[in-house]
Every structure is written in C-alpha cells, then in structure tokens.
Amino acid sequence: MKKAIITVLGKDKVGIICGVSTVLKELNVNILDISQTIMGEIFTMIMSVSVSEANVDFSALSDALSAEGKKLGVVINIQHEDIFNSMHKI
Secondary structure (H helix, E strand, C coil): CCEEEEEEEEECCCCHHHHHHHHHHHCCCEEEEEEEEEECCEEEEEEEEECCCCCCCHHHHHHHHHHHHHHHCEEEEEEEHHHHHHHCCC
C-alpha cells in the first residue's frame, strides 16, 4: 500500500476538514488516520492516507490539495510516507 502524509495549517474556520476530505474522496484517496488540534486560533491537522487507489497521479493530487488550501485559507502539503519518515528520523 502506498501511503502519504498530509499536513494542514492555518487560521481555524468552519469547513477545513470537510474541504480536505471532499478532495480526497473525489480523487479516491482513503484516510487511514487523522489527528487535528486547535492551538489558540491556529488549526493543525495531520492525516495518513492511502494513495494506492487514487485516480490521479501524486503531482495532480498535490495540486488539488494546494488549490483547496488556497480556497480555505490554509496551507496543505502532502509527502510520500517514506520521505516524511526519513525527514523525521532521529
């Protein structure tokens, strides 16, 4: 299974989780795990997703999430899980 990590960061507002999850649904990306918190007025979320069955390539998925982030006023990034893990190894 090909996995990826999605991070979302920005000012909290209604609809962020819905917006991100709707894009993922439309592109056939399965959410495996999700963690979100509000720090003051700042919304943070990390998602582990399966991209094995995605109906677009990784670049198009990244572009779609970035576009949704602009609409929502947040920054959305996606990385392959192995790259994320390599970057955060101690």
